[in-house]
Amino acid sequence: MLFTAILRSIVRDGSLCVIDSTGRPHAIGDGSPPAATMRLTSKACEYTLALNPALSVGEAYMDGRLAIEDGSLYDFLDVVARNYGVSGTNPWVALLERLGQGVKQANPIGRARRNVAHHYDLSSDLYSMFLDSDRQYSCAYFESPEDTLEAAQENKKRHIAAKLTLDRPGLKVLDIGSGWGGMALYLAEKFGADVTGVTLSTEQHEYSMQRAAGSPAGLRVRFELRDYREVEGPFDRIVSVGMFEHVGKKNYAEFFTRVRDLLTEDGVALIHTIGYADAPAPINPFMRKYIFPGADLPSLSEIFAAVEPLGLLVTDVEILRLHYAETLRHWRERFMARADEAAALYDERFVRMWEFYLVLCEIGFRRRTMVVFQMQLTRRIDILPTTREYIARAEENAVASLQRENWSV
Structure with a gap:
């Protein structure tokens, strides 16, 4: 055989x-x-x-x-x-x-909407089965192996906020691919930012709008059902978490050109994406066909080739190793613990498809070359401090602020 x-x-x-x-x-x-x-x-x-x-x-x-x-x-x-x-x-x-290495798919707005709907417009009940309470559907940040999924996702938001240098209230922030609204609400509530989140998922948009209506920062955060290419700027900060994977290799230059054009002269952008730690390669065909149609994973060489000619500066790159493997382990265990509910919502075939997806991805991060890139971008070289100590300080200040809030309750 x-x-x-x-x-x-x-x-x-x-x-x-x-x-x-x-x-x-x-x-x-x-x-x-x-x-x-x-x-x-x-x-x-x-x-x-x-x-x-x-x-x-x-x-x-x-x-x-x-x-x-x-x-x-x-x-x-x-x-x-x-x-x-x-x-x-x-x-x-x-x-x-x-x-599959030569496949570079075009990503017009209509196709992008259909691709997003295929995955993200599934039942809200499905995602509540395995995501954390904030519905962070991206790599968490495990500062300790003992961190719960909820704690690690909070760590991730804090870590990204520190890299955005939200050093004063009222900064205009664009969240490209805002999901269920957790990152946008975090930046608005904790840092006083004025945040616009954009998504192509009708389910995510509706859920985010409901959350914003109940948020103490609701007047400073809005969610729009539109493509990032339709947004008008400028913005002081741009953040994109787990969206770049859906851009497609053919469209990297278009994406970063839009980031540049939407960013103020002294602005900062942070792109968080899955990628390959080695040479460029196509995404797994099962993932593209059944889970994330139109998706692709970049290597750093592909990202840099797209960014370098555009007048954007890469000011920081961090490689998160194994954090997504742990995130996926939590998701897989939670999903399988409620597999009967998922089967009742869809069917047994769907459960096996999603089990394969979650296992395949976890294995990819543990045994193969999949990692997460966090890339910071600016238009000027003198915008940020010259050492990375400011990131740790910002995170320490955020933790101290949260402790004061808890003590005052």
């Missing part, structure tokens, strides 16, 4: 057992943990898995044609990812990966 041959060419450390459609087991690996056993339920599945495993493994699991009998889906993908690129990659798999 060709699929088994591909796995044997990859896996040396760890153990897999593939039971084919005739019931015959195929042992792979050295017998050490982690271990997983999977059963293929059709002869056709044995061929499709070999033709394009990057896509078809997820499809087979989602449709029930690949079932995990011992161990877990996480164990299966972890064994493959731990060995991939270490003991030698199957040349057929490498060829399939290279085939």
Whole structure:
């Protein structure tokens, strides 16, 4: 069986057992943990898995044609990812990966709206099952392994606010891809900023508007259902968390040109995005087809190539390693604990699709080259302090301010 041959060419450390459609087991690996056993339920599945495993493994699991009998889906993908690129990659798999590298998708506003609706306009009840109470759907910041998801997401917002240098109230802030409103409300409530959040998701927009109506800073924050390319500036600060992944490689220059044009001469922008720590590569085809249509992940070289000709200065870059892996672990465990509710909301196939998505992403951050970039941009070289100490000081001041608020309650 060709699929088994591909796995044997990859896996040396760890153990897999593939039971084919005739019931015959195929042992792979050295017998050490982690271990997983999977059963293929059709002869056709044995061929499709070999033709394009990057896509078809997820499809087979989602449709029930690949079932995990011992161990877990996480164990299966972890064994493959731990060995991939270490003991030698199957040349057929490498060829399939290279085939997608030249794809650069256009992202007109109409298509961008449809792509966003595919994922973010799902039921609000679904996201409440696994996100924190503020609905931060992006990488948290774990200052300690003991941090709860709620604490780590609060850390993330504070860390980003520090890099924005919100040193006086009333600064005009644009939040590109404002999600369910948590970041915009945080900046308005904690720092007195005047914030405009833009999203293409009708569900997120409605939820954000409801939150703004109940916020003590409601008069300083507004949410608009529009594309960032339709916004008029200028803004003192621009923040974008988890949106750049949806821009598309072909459109990086357009995105940063708009950031430059919307930013005041002494403004600061902070872009937070998933990316690759190595050479440019296409996004996983399962993710693009079923989870985030139109999405792509940048390498730093692609971002810098887009930024450098535009008169923007990269003033700081931080690489968050493993923080998203921990975030996804929390999300996966929460989601699977309420899988029955998700199945009642959609169906079992949807649950398996989302389980595969969450596991695949977590493995990507733990075993492969996925990281998170936080990139700070300005139009002038003298806007920010010359050392990074101001970031830590701003975070310390924010923590002290929160403690004073708690004591006064």
